[in-house]
Amino acid sequence: MLIAPSMLSSDFSKLGEETARMERAGADWIHLDVMDAHFVPNLTFGAPIVGAIRPYTKLPFDVHLMISEPLRYVDDFLKAGADIISFHLEAESSVHETIRAIRAGGAKPAVALKPKTPVEAVLPFLDDLDMVLVMTVEPGFGGQSFMAPMMDKVRTLKAHGAFVEVDGGINPQTAVAAKEAGVDVCVAGTSVFHAPDAAKAIATLREGKGV
Numbered sequence: 001m002l003i004a005p006s007m008l009s010s011d012f013s014k015l016g017e018e019t020a021r022m023e024r025a026g027a028d029w030i031h032l033d034v035m036d037a038h039f040v041p042n043l044t045f046g047a048p049i050v051g052a053i054r055p056y057t058k059l060p061f062d063v064h065l066m067i068s069e070p071l072r073y074v075d076d077f078l079k080a081g082a083d084i085i086s087f088h089l090e091a092e093s094s095v096h097e098t099i100r101a102i103r104a105g106g107a108k109p110a111v112a113l114k115p116k117t118p119v120e121a122v123l124p125f126l127d128d129l130d131m132v133l134v135m136t137v138e139p140g141f142g143g144q145s146f147m148a149p150m151m152d153k154v155r156t157l158k159a160h161g162a163f164v165e166v167d168g169g170i171n172p173q174t175a176v177a178a179k180e181a182g183v184d185v186c187v188a189g190t191s192v193f194h195a196p197d198a199a200k201a202i203a204t205l206r207e208g209k210g211v
C-alpha cells in the first residue's frame, strides 16, 4: 500500500519542514486537508499554504477538498501544485464539471465519499476518475476511530477495478483491515505524526501486518 501522511496532524508552525521530514521518512504522497468551515465544521488552509510548502518536497500532493464549492477553487489548487485532487460527491459542484476541470489542468481527479454515502453513488463516475477516497471517519477532524464497515465499500470498488484510498483512523491495526480489503493508499495523520519514529510508523502501515 502507498502511505500518504496527513499534514493535518503536523506542526503547522513549520509545515514546509514537516513535509520534507515525511519525504525522508518514506512517505509516498503528502495528504493535504482543505476545510472551509461550511462543508465540514472545521477550518484549515487553502491554496496559498499548499503553494508555499510545494518547494519542500518532490512527492505528489494529494489534496483533499472538504469544501462546499470545489469547482470554484480547482484552478487555485492546480496552480499551487496539486497532483491529485479529491472532492466530495456530497459537495455542491457538478461532479462531471469538476472532474473535467481537474483533468484539464493536468491533475488526477478523485471523488471522496462520506461514511453515510452509499458506494453505488460513485459507480457512474468511475470511468472518469483516477481514484475514489473512502472516508473511514466523518470528515473534519483527525484522531477519530476507524469505521470498519467502510471496507465493504472498498471491496465493491475494487471489484469494479477502482484505485482506492482510505482516510481516517488508520493505525497499524486498522491498516491490516485496509490491506485485506484491497486498499491502494492509506492516509494517516495521528498514527504517523504522534509516533516516536515516523519512518518506522510509515513502514509498519505499508506492510499492513499489524504491530
Ligand code: DX5
Pocket (backbone or CB within 6 Å): 006, 008, 009, 031, 033, 064, 137, 138, 139, 140, 141, 142, 143, 144, 167, 168, 169, 170, 187, 188, 189, 190, 191
Ligand atoms: C479528516 C481528514 C483526515 C485526517 C486523518 O477529515 O480527512 O485526512 O487528517 O487523521 P487521522 O489519521 O488522525 O484519523
Ligand code: ZN
Pocket (backbone or CB within 6 Å): 006, 031, 032, 033, 064, 167, 187
Ligand atoms: Zn483527508
